[in-house]
Amino acid sequence: MTPPRIDLSRWRAWARDALQDDFVAACIVAVLLIPQSLAYALLAGLPPQAGLYASLLPLVAYAALGSSPAMGVGPVALLSLMISQALAGAPAGVPASAVALVLAIEVGLMLALAAWWRLDALAALLSVPVLQGFETGAALSIALSQLPVLLGASAGGSSLPQVLQSWWQAATPWWPLTALYGLAALTALWLARRHTARWLQRHMRPEPAKLLERLAPLAVLMLAIGVSAFTGAGARGVELVGALPALHWTLAWPTLDLTLWRQLLPSAAPIALVTFVSSLVVAESLARRDGHRIEPRRELAGLAAANLAAGLSAGMPVAGSFTRSIVNLDAGARTRMAGVFTAALMALAIWLLGKPLALLPTAVLAATILVAVASVFDAAPFREAWRYSRSEGALMAVVAALTVVMGVGWALAVGVAGSIALLLQRTARPHVALIGRVPGTEHYRNVGRHEVQLTPGVVALRIDESLLFTNARQLADVVQQHVAGHPGTRRVVLLMSPVNRIDFSGLTALRALHELLHDRGIRLDLSEVKGPVLDGLNEGGWTAWFDGRLFLSHHQAMLDER
Structure with missing residues (x-):
């Protein structure tokens, strides 16, 4: 029997055209992903290691079956809140980590069944106004959530009311030295974005100039670590990423307590729905920016594989993250191999670079995110939609506002309901x-x-x-x-x-x-x-x-x- 032939030409083309860009993007995203993963696990009420584990194998699983070249899969704030609610209703005596594994498996199985039954047709309810409004609103929400971190405020939240209330009640509205780190990094990243390419192209060939331009954000992060170590920033009140938890990563099947599985189904179903809808919105938003085609059924399959991988590797339910995805795209990711590199580099960084990464000021990470999401803001689509159709322009603005004020769940629900209402209004009387x-x-x-x-x-x-x-x-x-x-x-x-x-x-x-x-x-x-x-x-x-x-x-x- 003749063994199957492997098409090496495709891999050669990728190595020639995209390997470098994917690797550089992974270097940047891997550093960002570590503190985010820890924070989202704690937000869900889980051990911090669960967030790190959910950022390793799930990325590889999504890369195998998904369709978005820039999607960043991992723990996200919205799912963390839903997981924390599920933990509150779990039976007494069951460890939180065991509940998270069962939820991840159930979410993965539901998404796999949805892909099998071709329920990806539900994606048709995500109209362009909903996608554009969500993209702009999500960018604003991310910027608002990172602003206190940038300035060293002891405040947080993912929506405008939460951020403002938390900031008003914060004991420390800002910390000068932390703000200095954040604003300096923000300025350096902004200048690098605007001037690095032009300056490098005057002194070297285009190929190395492009590579060094991509590495500029990583250079800023490394410089910040060096300055932090030299000045003893942590002892002066600057918030740092901090020591990473010890990893004891194992592959294990979740508990087979059928009573627990049955009790968690009502919680897993909305998590699966939000995972698909919110991730698809992220994927479609990215596709509109880079021109790639998204296949909703493959997105279902990729998200199913990612959650199953999370459930088998001591993780937690995962979804597409707008923050990581936009940073990934902004850093130059070309294919899903960037996600594979991110997982590998993140594991390597946890193992080898735990001590240096612990010295990185969180304000510098916030600056990295702010610069990335700044490229999303664009008022032109809102003006165009308003001129073409007042109702669709209004829906776009409402979705953006709700994303900022109420959160992703409300925005997507109202956006889908509004799209259906407009469709019914226009088709209720045949022309x-x-x-x-x-x-x-x-x-x-x-x-x-x-x-x-x-x-x-x-x-x-x-x-x-x-x-x-x-x-x-x-x-x-x-x-x-x-x-x-x-x-x-x-x-x-x-x-x-x-x-x-x-x-x-x-x-x-x-x-x-x-x-x-x-x-x-x-x-x-x-x-x-x-x-x-x-x-x-x-x-x-x-x-x-x-x-x-x-x-x-x-x-x-x-x-x-x-």
Whole structure:
């Protein structure tokens, strides 16, 4: 038996075009990921090691099955809050770490089933206004949450009210030396972003110049560590990352207590839903920036694999993080191999660089995040949406505001509900156009837009959308209004070429229209019905009650004299 051949050309192309960028991005993100992982685990009420474990194998698992090249998977604030609520309702005596493992496995299995059942169609509810509003609002929320850290304030929170209330009540509204570190790092990163590339390109070839430009944020972090160590910043009140916990990483199956699994299902279901929706929003937002295509079903599979990996490696439920993802993209990540490198470098950093990383001021990390999210802010999409559609522009602004004020959960819920409401509003009444013949041609156009000729005794109408439960019951009223304006009508001909589907509600409405016209002595004819639509009508037994005629072309229908 001949062994399968490995396509080395693809890997050679990646090594040539993207390996360097992916590795540099991983170096930057790995340093950022360590303190974040610790913080989110503590926020969830778990041992800090759980956050670190959830940032290793899950990244590799997502890279194997996901579709976003820049998605940063790991512990996130929203899931941490939901996990803490699940821990509060867990049975007494069960360790928090055991509950987290069961939750991660259950979330992974639910996402895997959703991918198997192709429930990724739910992604269609995430409209562009929702994505753009979330992206801007998330960037603002991240910036607000990092501002106290930048200035050395003993405040925190992930929404505007939380940050302001915490800051107002903080014993230390700011710490001068910490603020000095943060603002100096912010200035250095901003100057590096604006001027490093131009300066380097004047002194060296483009290739090494590009590499050094990517390494500039990492150089700032290393310089901050050196200055912190030299000046004894920790002893002077500057908050540092601190000593990393000892790791005892093992692969283990979660407890098989079926009672516990059953009790946690009501908590795992919303966590799985939020994981998919929020991660997909992040992936779609990144895709709009870098032009990559996102496959929702693969995202489901990738997130399922990541959570299963977290459950088998002493971690916690994970999702796509906007903070890490935008830093990853901003650092130049080109493929999902950046996530694999991040996991490897993070493990190496915990093992070898624990002491140097402990000396890094958290304000410098905050500056790194602020510079990355600053590139997201753009008012142009809001202006364009407002000019094109006031309702969609308003939805975009509401989602952005809710993300900042209420959090991701509220923003996504209102955004999806608003998208559905706009869809229902626009499809609740089918658009039916009165059409006539363009003189000298066989083309038929809207009488309100073109100079056309009408056929006496025949009302020709074009149905401009599918007939579904959302709009079908209005069909008879719309057609009647057109017929009422043309006394002496003998026939009504519906041009059906724009109709892609007729559901049962649409079939019922079509039959009601047929009977209504038949009672008035008016024949209903159809033209240019698409094959799949006609197949559905035949399966619905429409020939038992339809006594009109079916025409291949609308022009042929208009010439019919019978």
